[in-house]
Amino acid sequence: MKASNALWKERLAGKIDEALAKEVDTFEMEIELRKQGKVDEKVFAETRLRRGTYGQRYDNGQRHDGTESKKLPFEEKLTKGPMTAWDAPGMQRIKIPYGGLNPEQLEVLADLAEEYSDSIAHITTRQDVQLHFVHIEDTPSVMRRLAAAKITTREACGNSVRNVTGCPFAGVCRDEPFDVTPYARALAMFLLGHPDAQNFGRKFKPAFSGCAQHACGLTAMHDVGYTAVVRTVDGKEERGFCMVVGGGLGSVPYQAKVFEEFLPLNELLPTVQAIAKVFGKHGEKKVRSRARLKFLVADWGLEKFKAEVAAERKKLAPDPRWTSMLPKADLEDETPLKPPGEMPSLGNDERLQHWARTNLREQRQAGYVVATLALPLGDITANQLRDLADIARKFTKGTVRATVEQNLVLRWVSKADVVELYKALSAAKLAAPGASNIQDIVACPGTDTCKLGISSSRGLAAELRGRLVAKGTALDRAIQDLHIKISGCFNSCGQHHISDIGFYGVSRTVSGFRVPHFQVILGGQWEENAGSYGLPIIAIPSKRIPDAVERITAHYLKHRQPDERFTKYVRRVGKGPIRELLEPLTKDLPDPAKDATLFSDWGDPRQYSIGDIGKGECAGEVVSAYEFATTEAERMVFAAQLKLDAGDAQKAGEEAYAAMKMAAKALVQLQYDDVTDDAQEVADEFKERFYDTKVFFDPFAGGKFADYYFAAHEKRGQKFTAEFAKYTIEEAQLFIEAVHSCYNKLRTEGIGTKP
Amino acid sequence: MSDLQHINVKIGLANESKLDGERVVEIFHGWISKQASPDEGVLIDVADYRHVPEGPGILLVGLHADFGLDYADGRAGLRYNRKGAVGGDNAKRFKQALSAAARACAKLEEETKGGLKFARDGFDLTVNDRALAPNAPETFTKHKAELEAFAAALGGGSVERLNAGEPRRLFGARITLKKPLDLAKA
Numbered sequence: 001m002k003a004s005n006a007l008w009k010e011r012l013a014g015k016i017d018e019a020l021a022k023e024v025d026t027f028e029m030e031i032e033l034r035k036q037g038k039v040d041e042k043v044f045a046e047t048r049l050r051r052g053t054y055g056q057r058y059d060n061g062q063r064h065d066g067t068e069s070k071k072l073p074f075e076e077k078l079t080k081g082p083m084t085a086w087d088a089p090g091m092q093r094i095k096i097p098y099g100g101l102n103p104e105q106l107e108v109l110a111d112l113a114e115e116y117s118d119s120i121a122h123i124t125t126r127q128d129v130q131l132h133f134v135h136i137e138d139t140p141s142v143m144r145r146l147a148a149a150k151i152t153t154r155e156a157c158g159n160s161v162r163n164v165t166g167c168p169f170a171g172v173c174r175d176e177p178f179d180v181t182p183y184a185r186a187l188a189m190f191l192l193g194h195p196d197a198q199n200f201g202r203k204f205k206p207a208f209s210g211c212a213q214h215a216c217g218l219t220a221m222h223d224v225g226y227t228a229v230v231r232t233v234d235g236k237e238e239r240g241f242c243m244v245v246g247g248g249l250g251s252v253p254y255q256a257k258v259f260e261e262f263l264p265l266n267e268l269l270p271t272v273q274a275i276a277k278v279f280g281k282h283g284e285k286k287v288r289s290r291a292r293l294k295f296l297v298a299d300w301g302l303e304k305f306k307a308e309v310a311a312e313r314k315k316l317a318p319d320p321r322w323t324s325m326l327p328k329a330d331l332e333d334e335t336p337l338k339p340p341g342e343m344p345s346l347g348n349d350e351r352l353q354h355w356a357r358t359n360l361r362e363q364r365q366a367g368y369v370v371a372t373l374a375l376p377l378g379d380i381t382a383n384q385l386r387d388l389a390d391i392a393r394k395f396t397k398g399t400v401r402a403t404v405e406q407n408l409v410l411r412w413v414s415k416a417d418v419v420e421l422y423k424a425l426s427a428a429k430l431a432a433p434g435a436s437n438i439q440d441i442v443a444c445p446g447t448d449t450c451k452l453g454i455s456s457s458r459g460l461a462a463e464l465r466g467r468l469v470a471k472g473t474a475l476d477r478a479i480q481d482l483h484i485k486i487s488g489c490f491n492s493c494g495q496h497h498i499s500d501i502g503f504y505g506v507s508r509t510v511s512g513f514r515v516p517h518f519q520v521i522l523g524g525q526w527e528e529n530a531g532s533y534g535l536p537i538i539a540i541p542s543k544r545i546p547d548a549v550e551r552i553t554a555h556y557l558k559h560r561q562p563d564e565r566f567t568k569y570v571r572r573v574g575k576g577p578i579r580e581l582l583e584p585l586t587k588d589l590p591d592p593a594k595d596a597t598l599f600s601d602w603g604d605p606r607q608y609s610i611g612d613i614g615k616g617e618c619a620g621e622v623v624s625a626y627e628f629a630t631t632e633a634e635r636m637v638f639a640a641q642l643k644l645d646a647g648d649a650q651k652a653g654e655e656a657y658a659a660m661k662m663a664a665k666a667l668v669q670l671q672y673d674d675v676t677d678d679a680q681e682v683a684d685e686f687k688e689r690f691y692d693t694k695v696f697f698d699p700f701a702g703g704k705f706a707d708y709y710f711a712a713h714e715k716r717g718q719k720f721t722a723e724f725a726k727y728t729i730e731e732a733q734l735f736i737e738a739v740h741s742c743y744n745k746l747r748t749e750g751i752g753t754k755p
Numbered sequence: 756m757s758d759l760q761h762i763n764v765k766i767g768l769a770n771e772s773k774l775d776g777e778r779v780v781e782i783f784h785g786w787i788s789k790q791a792s793p794d795e796g797v798l799i800d801v802a803d804y805r806h807v808p809e810g811p812g813i814l815l816v817g818l819h820a821d822f823g824l825d826y827a828d829g830r831a832g833l834r835y836n837r838k839g840a841v842g843g844d845n846a847k848r849f850k851q852a853l854s855a856a857a858r859a860c861a862k863l864e865e866e867t868k869g870g871l872k873f874a875r876d877g878f879d880l881t882v883n884d885r886a887l888a889p890n891a892p893e894t895f896t897k898h899k900a901e902l903e904a905f906a907a908a909l910g911g912g913s914v915e916r917l918n919a920g921e922p923r924r925l926f927g928a929r930i931t932l933k934k935p936l937d938l939a940k941a
């Protein structure tokens with residue numbers, strides 16, 4: 001803990017917006033009360049989460065060193081939440097609405113990263129900044145210093161309105177009808193701490209985009225998404241938004257649905273307020289896994305949801321801020337520092353040419369470009385942040401934004417300055433080419449710092465990035481243009497569903513040992529604001545993923561039709577042949593005693609939880625039966641996907657349910673050989689043995705995945721629409737993963753007796 | 756004399772070309788497993804930032820202090836970052852940070868069987884707290900005598916201000932020693 005915390009409080013007194021200062025004082029007091037045992041740990045956990053103060057891996061005081069789980073000798077008994085040691089370092093998330101940053105804010109972030117964290121600021125896929133390894137008692141100082149730079153961490157986590165994201169090119173993009181920035185800002189300010197947005201069962205994520213065709217805003221995967229549109233009424237142009245609701249990635253991704261084709265500007269704030277009220281009143285509160293808005297919209301259907309929102313809207317007492325917070329029409333949000341210019345000659349410098357081709361984007365305003373700083377894994381050092389602040393001041397009026405691809409962009413660069421800018425960025429080691437290309441990999445924190453991580457998303461990303469950067473421009477342009485996104489688990493923080501090639505972490509047991517794997521997801525669409533989601537193909541050992549990428553890209557190059565995009569190629573070729581291509585990578589794993597490479601994860605020399613594997617009571621033949629049955633269940637999920645691709649939603653849905661039943665039965669059979677194939681019996685036995693006893697429960701997700709199975713079981717006779725079948729397939733895949741986890745746990749703790 | 760806390764010491768790597776990052780990651784994991792911290796504190800995790808140019812490199816994160824094979828400013832070296840407060844006076848805190856850094860270097864030299872070699876001719880000392888030590892000429896004037904006394908206790912040497920003219924960077928000094936630093940005894 002810092003010795004200077006009291007000094008900062010004194011020094012910044014009167015220099016922070018009063019409301020922000022009060023909030024931080026209150027939080028500091030809550031910390032004190034918790035230390036005195038006067039606040040319950042669960043209440044304190046939600047309190048700190050709402051201020052962006054998150055837990056981090058190992059904060060339960062346990063760490064596996066590859067052979068056994070060991071206790072970390074934290075000093076005190078005090079906790080900052082259930083199973084969360086007080087002293088354990090945590091993550092501080094910092095909300096940056098629409099990613100907008102100025103040089104003074106960059107400098108503050110630099111100082112905080114250096115003094116309270118590990119000298120790294122991490123840009124997230126939702127345009128936040130995260131600092132890791134921060135002590136809870138330092139967080140009030142962090143918040144005060146941020147508040148002095150007009151940044152708040154309020155509602156950066158917890159069941160609240162999260163960062164309002166927005167297209168980083170808003171205001172300078174050629175394809176937008178108008179700049180969404182001031183509206184994103186208005187919505188963020190309006191909802192921050194709004195009394196109608198305090199009673200959610202889960203988080204609520206809004207996003208803005210300037211156009212429908214590009215990916216910058218990713219509106220389709222948000223709880224509420226706004227795309228700028230203009231219509232003409234009586235010869236007069238009117239601005240508004242196409243508003244969508246009920247989207248979200250998470251374990252099972254949902255595409256948002258159009259709520260209003262044209263929402264007039266003056267309805268922006270009252271409508272979101274009404275939605276917040278409906279979500280607060282009717283959204284699920286008890287079952288966390290069903291508590292996002294997407295489930296309410298899906299359960300009710302869009303029409304009922306719209307009717308409820310309309311009814312709520314009518315009841316709202318008029319609020320002058322609905323209009324006063326909106327910008328004056330045509331007010332320029334940003335202006336340039338330098339006059340527009342012509343693009344200079346780039347000479348023979350190949351790296352500069354490569355950078356100019358991949359990292360510069362023409363602005364709508366002639367003579368200006370936006371430069372993208374491709375940050376490796378979204379990381380930037382404190383020194384680089386300061387250098388960037390200087391560069392932003394020298395070339396622009398400090399117009400910087402974070403992007404959903406974990407990069408930063410510098411807007412309003414005069415074309416005449418491009419070469420000078422490149423030199424300045426190079427000196428700061430910020431001129432890596434390949435922005436938004438295959439090497440610009442997006443990855444969530446994964447096992448590095450996230451408590452839920454299963455496989456090392458950042459380790460894999462670093463490895464792939466290293467290999468792809470080395471190949472550089474030698475890669476075919478069609479390959480360079482692909483996107484790779486990686487999540488450490490099914491929760492999708494790395495947005496693997498909306499990538500050409502996506503991965504999420506899973507684990508498998510091979511010959512009695514756990515092996516880190518990644519599920520391969522192909523065919524997601526990044527464009528059109530995350531226009532469609534990819535589906536799982538096959539799980540492959542982590543260390544063989546680079547080979548998988550080689551195989552997939554080589555096949556694409558060889559078999560693509562002229563100018564065929566990857567998503568279309570996957571659809572045309574079909575998932576079956578691609579699975580066949582990758583299947584050999586799942587076979588012939590070496591004996592770990594002779595070659596342990598596959599049994600540890602990227603960047604982590606520890607044997608991958610090998611110490612968890614004990615001798616269970618299971619007989620060899622039962623294990624074989626289990627492995628056989630779950631392999632078959634995985635094949636069935638895949639077959640269900642193929643059926644869906646072929647347009648047979650009914651068969652696809654039925655097959656996905658059958659796969660769940662097969663996996664559930666595999667677990668039941670470990671304890672009860674005589675279970676029949678009867679669907680009701682399998683469900684009942686599964687419930688009694690694994691659900692009611694909580695044996696199947698995940699420490700974080702609880703019984704969520706079993707709920708998927710039970711819901712599919714209940715609905716098994718119903719008609720499957722394409723959408724319903726798709727969700728059932730996703731849920732079947734996740735249920736099978738959970739069966740694998742449960743099986744691993746059973747092997748460690750003992751299978752239990754057979755009645 | 757005002758209290759300085761959160762002292763950082765960076766001891767340069769003399770043979771950077773021989774650096775095997777994978778081996779260092781492995782060694783740091785081993786220290787966590789045995790809870791064998793060079794400063795006897797609690798060790799928690801390894802963070803690998805080798806993908807970031809001139810960044811914190813390979814970081815061994817602890818509760819009260821971090822040890823890192825750091826690449827900041829383009830110079831590789833072992834950086835000790837004291838996060839928790841240390842009792843006593845500034846001289847004691849300088850010594851605590853240097854001892855911890857030096858012991859970590861000695862341990863790394865030993866466990867890499869000479870693969871890593873650290874410089875003995877001096878080190879950088881910085882104060883990772885802008886409120887306690889703003890990077891201004893007055894701060895240097897105020898603490899110069901203490902820093903010189905510290906150098907003298909190590910057998911004499913020169914003290915030169917670091918990051919002068921860069922007020923946003925951390926306050927600190929480069930201490931160049933006359934006598935080679937004894938890593939095991941520092």
Ligand code: SF4
Pocket residue numbers: 444445446447450451452453454457487488489490491492493494
């Ligand atoms: S996807 Fe999973 S591992 Fe990655 S940050 Fe989200 S919860 Fe953690």
